[in-house]
Amino acid sequence: MCPFNYPDTCTGDPNRREENYEIDLHAYQSLNESRGYVVLMNLSIAGAGYVGLVTGACFAKLGNRVICMDIDEMKIDMINRGLSPLYEEGLGELLITYRDNIEATTDYGYALRNSDVTFICVGTPSKSDGSFDLSFVRAVAEEIGKQLKEKEEWHLVVVKSTVLPGTTRDVVLPIVEKHSGKRVGRDFGLAMNPEFLREGVAVKDFLEPDRIVIGCYDERSRDVLRALYKVFSCPIVETSLSAAEMIKYASNAFLATKISFINEIGNLCKRAGVDTYEVADGMGLDERIGRAFLDSGIGWGGSCFPKDLHALIAWAQELGENPRILERVVEVNDLQPLKIIELLKRHVPLLTGRVIGVFGLAFKPGTDDVRGSRALPIVKQLLEEGAIVKAYDPEAMENFKKLYPQIEYCSSAEDALSSDAVLILTRWEEFRKLDYKGKVVIDGRRLEEAKKAKIYEGVCW
Numbered sequence: 001m002c003p004f005n006y007p008d009t010c011t012g013d014p015n016r017r018e019e020n021y022e023i024d025l026h027a028y029q030s031l032n033e034s035r036g037y038v039v040l041m042n043l044s045i046a047g048a049g050y051v052g053l054v055t056g057a058c059f060a061k062l063g064n065r066v067i068c069m070d071i072d073e074m075k076i077d078m079i080n081r082g083l084s085p086l087y088e089e090g091l092g093e094l095l096i097t098y099r100d101n102i103e104a105t106t107d108y109g110y111a112l113r114n115s116d117v118t119f120i121c122v123g124t125p126s127k128s129d130g131s132f133d134l135s136f137v138r139a140v141a142e143e144i145g146k147q148l149k150e151k152e153e154w155h156l157v158v159v160k161s162t163v164l165p166g167t168t169r170d171v172v173l174p175i176v177e178k179h180s181g182k183r184v185g186r187d188f189g190l191a192m193n194p195e196f197l198r199e200g201v202a203v204k205d206f207l208e209p210d211r212i213v214i215g216c217y218d219e220r221s222r223d224v225l226r227a228l229y230k231v232f233s234c235p236i237v238e239t240s241l242s243a244a245e246m247i248k249y250a251s252n253a254f255l256a257t258k259i260s261f262i263n264e265i266g267n268l269c270k271r272a273g274v275d276t277y278e279v280a281d282g283m284g285l286d287e288r289i290g291r292a293f294l295d296s297g298i299g300w301g302g303s304c305f306p307k308d309l310h311a312l313i314a315w316a317q318e319l320g321e322n323p324r325i326l327e328r329v330v331e332v333n334d335l336q337p338l339k340i341i342e343l344l345k346r347h348v349p350l351l352t353g354r355v356i357g358v359f360g361l362a363f364k365p366g367t368d369d370v371r372g373s374r375a376l377p378i379v380k381q382l383l384e385e386g387a388i389v390k391a392y393d394p395e396a397m398e399n400f401k402k403l404y405p406q407i408e409y410c411s412s413a414e415d416a417l418s419s420d421a422v423l424i425l426t427r428w429e430e431f432r433k434l435d436y437k438g439k440v441v442i443d444g445r446r447l448e449e450a451k452k453a454k455i456y457e458g459v460c461w
């Protein structure tokens with residue numbers, strides 16, 4: 001049964017897509033085997049950032065028609081020209097290849113009239129007190145509500161942004177109802193579908209997820225999302241709205257905890273002359289533990305872990321809980337990047353006037369995102385101590401420049417190598433090809449090739 005009242009968007013022929021699109025997902029094979037029907041949907045995505053644009057481009061690849069909405073006209077213009085406004089591996093190719101299936105607009109009316117499902121993918125940044133800023137989500141919910149007022153057909157609203165438990169039900173729902181004059185569960189559906197993609201490998205993660213979580217207010221919303229995600233072969237976890245919201249926070253908090261844990265062990269190992277990576281390999285073979293997220297270094301960053309941990313802590317305190325573990329996880333992470341300066345000073349005791357090469361500004365390889373990057377506190381500290389910073393990153397220099405215009409940006413990694421000492425802060429592939437002989441290298445990311453340096457120090461090994 002098609003969950004929409006538009007039979008033309010549904011097909012009983014699972015081979016239909018294969019005629020029109022290049023299919024590389026195993027999921028389609030199992031779909032063929034099960035002879036299930038395929039629903040090609042009309043989707044709109046509010047917020048064309050890392051999550052929204054990747055979601056849109058991947059759904060377009062799967063054959064759906066996608067309209068991206070954003071308030072940033074430059075992004076809209078680029079997407080409509082088949083260009084990606086952000087760097088993410090494979091995203092540019094998807095936007096060109098599936099151009100016929102994806103368009104972008106700043107016009108909510110157009111997007112809502114021409115879609116059956118709207119995903120909310122706007123940012124939920126931290127406020128200065130650590131709590132999370134819901135203003136973008138509220139603004140989008142209001143806009144959706146106003147447009148739904150003009151629309152007769154049932155419509156599904158899906159929150160994909162990371163929001164604290166209760167937000168979809170207590171914030172998004174009443175705003176949409178108020179501005180649309182309609183009733184949830186009757187006139188429109190509501191769901192929460194957290195996103196677990198990792199920047200740098202976001203396209204791959206979206207297309208090959210470990211699991212998909214859908215929390216739904218009503219049955220019809222669940223049917224629509226089941227049909228939309230039917231082509232994926234991973235487990236689909238169906239929960240309440242709030243459990244879906246909490247799964248995202250608990251997952252991020254656990255992963256951040258794992259990294260802070262191994263960094264604490266790593267600091268201990270460094271003092272004791274033990275290689276933490278050997279320890280992690282030995283631990284990781286225990287399937288109760290697992291090897292992932294046990295790479296010690298200078299800590300976690302990015303747009304998600306820091307703000308999600310802070311939001312979770314602030315929320316726990318608001319509820320009268322004392323989140324001791326989470327607070328220590330953040331504390332360990334705040335101190336960890338400065339370990340690299342401590343080690344640098346063993347070899348260059350006075351940083352005033354010394355040229356320090358900074359290799360990597362993105363919070364991880366494969367992205368131009370510098371939000372929460374470990375390079376931020378490190379560059380700040382270097383400048384405070386009077387060092388001359390020469391930085392290089394293959395993708396993130398433009399973004400970093402907006403925050404630190406005063407440092408020198410090199411045109412190549414080789415250029416940044418000619419300094420008194422080099423700090424490796426992001427594990428970009430191209431850093432492996434450099435000749436580190438004769439150099440002083442302090443490594444925050446375990447780059448085997450850099451061990452050939454005249455002086456080499458690993459931060460936790």
Ligand SMILES: NC(=O)c1ccc[n+]([C@@H]2O[C@H](COP(=O)([O-])OP(=O)(O)OC[C@H]3O[C@@H](n4cnc5c(N)ncnc54)[C@H](O)[C@@H]3O)[C@@H](O)[C@H]2O)c1
Nearest residue numbers: 047048049050051070071072121122123124161162195199
């Ligand atoms: N980046 C990640 O790796 C990641 C992973 C999983 C979940 N998330 C979550 O997904 C959400 C989005 O994160 P992101 O990294 O994609 O954010 P982002 O900042 O890259 O993108 C947000 C986009 O929303 C747009 N926007 C703001 N107000 C708008 C409005 N009223 N209407 C339409 N567009 C509007 C902005 O212009 C921007 O393009 C956050 O809640 C985040 O925590 C992010």
